[in-house]
Amino acid sequence: MVNSSPARRSYNYVPSSPLSEILYTDRNSEARHKQMLEASRREHERVHQLAKKALEDHRREEERRQIVELERREQERIRKEKELAAERKRLHELQAQKIEIPPEPPKPKTAPTPTAPASGAFGAKAPTTSTSTASAASAATSSAFGAKPLTSASQTSAGPSTQPAATTSATKSSTQPAPAAPSNPFGQAPSKPAASQQPAAVASPFAAALQKTSSPFVQAQAQAPAATASSPFAAAAKQAPAQQQNGATGSQAPAKAAPRGPDRYEVIHKNLKDLRRLMMDQAKQNPALKNRMGDMRREIRKIIGQLTNGAGAKGNSVQIKRIQHLIKEALVNDVRSQLVDPSILVLEPREPQQGAENNGEVPSLFLYLLNIFAKTAINQFINEAGPRPETADPVGVTVAAIFAEPSFLWRGKSLIDILLAKFRVVCPVLFGHNGNEKYEDGRRRLGWHKEGGSWVPEQQHFDRMTGLGAGYAAISLRNFNRSKKKNPFPPTNYWTAFARIVNTPPAEISNTQAIVLKAMIQHYDGKFLEAYGNAAREALRIALVDFPRKCPAQTPATQSLQVLAQTLKKESLLIIV
Numbered sequence: 001m002v003n004s005s006p007a008r009r010s011y012n013y014v015p016s017s018p019l020s021e022i023l024y025t026d027r028n029s030e031a032r033h034k035q036m037l038e039a040s041r042r043e044h045e046r047v048h049q050l051a052k053k054a055l056e057d058h059r060r061e062e063e064r065r066q067i068v069e070l071e072r073r074e075q076e077r078i079r080k081e082k083e084l085a086a087e088r089k090r091l092h093e094l095q096a097q098k099i100e101i102p103p104e105p106p107k108p109k110t111a112p113t114p115t116a117p118a119s120g121a122f123g124a125k126a127p128t129t130s131t132s133t134a135s136a137a138s139a140a141t142s143s144a145f146g147a148k149p150l151t152s153a154s155q156t157s158a159g160p161s162t163q164p165a166a167t168t169s170a171t172k173s174s175t176q177p178a179p180a181a182p183s184n185p186f187g188q189a190p191s192k193p194a195a196s197q198q199p200a201a202v203a204s205p206f207a208a209a210l211q212k213t214s215s216p217f218v219q220a221q222a223q224a225p226a227a228t229a230s231s232p233f234a235a236a237a238k239q240a241p242a243q244q245q246n247g248a249t250g251s252q253a254p255a256k257a258a259p260r261g262p263d264r265y266e267v268i269h270k271n272l273k274d275l276r277r278l279m280m281d282q283a284k285q286n287p288a289l290k291n292r293m294g295d296m297r298r299e300i301r302k303i304i305g306q307l308t309n310g311a312g313a314k315g316n317s318v319q320i321k322r323i324q325h326l327i328k329e330a331l332v333n334d335v336r337s338q339l340v341d342p343s344i345l346v347l348e349p350r351e352p353q354q355g356a357e358n359n360g361e362v363p364s365l366f367l368y369l370l371n372i373f374a375k376t377a378i379n380q381f382i383n384e385a386g387p388r389p390e391t392a393d394p395v396g397v398t399v400a401a402i403f404a405e406p407s408f409l410w411r412g413k414s415l416i417d418i419l420l421a422k423f424r425v426v427c428p429v430l431f432g433h434n435g436n437e438k439y440e441d442g443r444r445r446l447g448w449h450k451e452g453g454s455w456v457p458e459q460q461h462f463d464r465m466t467g468l469g470a471g472y473a474a475i476s477l478r479n480f481n482r483s484k485k486k487n488p489f490p491p492t493n494y495w496t497a498f499a500r501i502v503n504t505p506p507a508e509i510s511n512t513q514a515i516v517l518k519a520m521i522q523h524y525d526g527k528f529l530e531a532y533g534n535a536a537r538e539a540l541r542i543a544l545v546d547f548p549r550k551c552p553a554q555t556p557a558t559q560s561l562q563v564l565a566q567t568l569k570k571e572s573l574l575i576i577v
Contacts, residue, residue, distance in 0.1 A: 265420060279368050296326050316398060324402065331407065340367060350413060356411055357409065358410045367415075389523055396471060400475055434504055436510070446512045470519045477527040498543070509552070511558070540568075
């Protein structure tokens with residue numbers, strides 16, 4: 001019937017679904033429980049197997065990833081080792097390569113010309129060593145402290161000179177008046193000679209300015225004879241050929257050059273090494289000398305390292321007094337060191353002076369400590385003043401104070417030749433030596449240092465030369481005007497070294513000379529001007545303007561001089577262009 005309710009179902013109807021089996025059967029029976037437990041066990045076993053399989057798969061995947069990572073690392077290690085092996089192979093190939101620096105070719109001999117060469121920017125060349133000094137230096141061939149003692153320079157007599165004198169052709173005196181002399185660069189006109197007299201030789205262009213400028217170093221200049229010019233080149237300028245009344249120069253026959261003896265400074269340096277060996281031999285037999293000598297040596301080195309910059313002589317007075325005390329103790333000779341003749345350690349022969357504290361032999365320990373002091377000062381210039389040239393000043397003050405001490409003089413003069421002998425070995429440029437830096441022999445003449453049998457790098461060489469140039473200026477530009485002591489190394493030595501560099505022929509100029517010249521000027525232009533006034537200003541112009549221009553090749557070393565000129569113009573208002 002449509003829209004009629006469904007037939008009522010009987011409550012005794014039992015469904016045929018599994019749920020009906022659970023609900024309507026005896027679900028609490030033992031058989032039913034066993035059936036359900038078995039089904040649960042099978043399901044648990046199935047899930048357990050799936051979990052074990054998933055875990056095993058995960059473990060295998062992790063192991064595979066680890067193997068891949070280890071393989072990648074090993075490949076990276078092998079790649080790096082191959083690169084390292086290749087780099088080492090290239091390094092060994094480079095180390096095996098050795099380029100020999102060829103020896104410097106001999107200079108062509110030029111025929112002597114009858115006319116005298118033109119004077120340099122500072123006048124004539126520096127005075128050469130006298131014949132007596134050269135013969136005395138050549139006589140020092142054996143060891144100074146060996147079985148045969150070295151004959152001192154004062155005991156050797158110079159033989160008669162075999163060099164023929166230069167003859168000048170006679171010229172007839174003309175009644176024509178002499179031409180006007182060139183004007184002096186500093187505004188002082190020279191006086192005209194009489195018509196019947198021969199005019200005097202042309203002096204250095206700085207002689208007039210030096211006479212007009214009052215130098216604070218009056219003490220050093222007052223001791224020179226009145227006939228000697230203030231410029232260190234006046235003696236050499238007098239040797240120039242005299243100008244005749246008609247303006248022509250007399251013909252001069254070429255003189256045969258005398259054979260050159262050994263460098264006296266090199267002989268002194270060798271004698272200092274012999275002195276050191278003598279002290280070592282004495283120390284083996286004298287325990288008191290050995291102990292005290294070692295303590296003094298270490299104390300001097302420590303004191304030199306404690307010098308402070310910018311404090312001046314008063315700021316380092318404590319250190320100076322300690323060094324003086326040590327050297328005076330050696331001079332007293334309580335440890336009984338052997339007596340030695342100091343004449344083997346001086347440049348020129350000396351005669352005994354009346355009233356001098358030391359006229360004869362002195363204790364070898366005294367000379368040994370002076371040698372240690374000089375060596376330590378040189379090392380301080382090289383190691384500290386190379387990168388910082390301003391640190392050379394306190395060392396220069398100390399050196400001047402020690403060698404000026406009256407009790408340390410020998411026959412009235414300083415023993416600073418011990419220090420200069422070391423300067424001559426490490427910085428020959430200051431003493432007029434030059435060379436080509438591209439050749440072995442040229443580097444030796446320039447003082448290029450070797451380490452382990454090989455030349456040091458160029459920058460290290462330039463740092464050494466910078467420190468030594470600044471140290472030389474710090475010693476030679478000291479003002480002793482207010483001191484009762486005698487200046488052991490007056491400013492004329494600075495002028496001489498300065499002139500030797502700037503008067504170098506253009507073809508022989510080296511970068512080493514430019515570096516040393518810059519170090520001598522930087523931080524010391526004020527002291528140079530204080531000593532020589534207008535002459536120093538002209539010398540600075542020649543060094544910083546003319547000298548770089550005449551260099552055949554413009555290098556960073558020579559260009560640094562031009563940069564220094566601009567720096568002085570900005571900082572010191574010093575216009576030298």
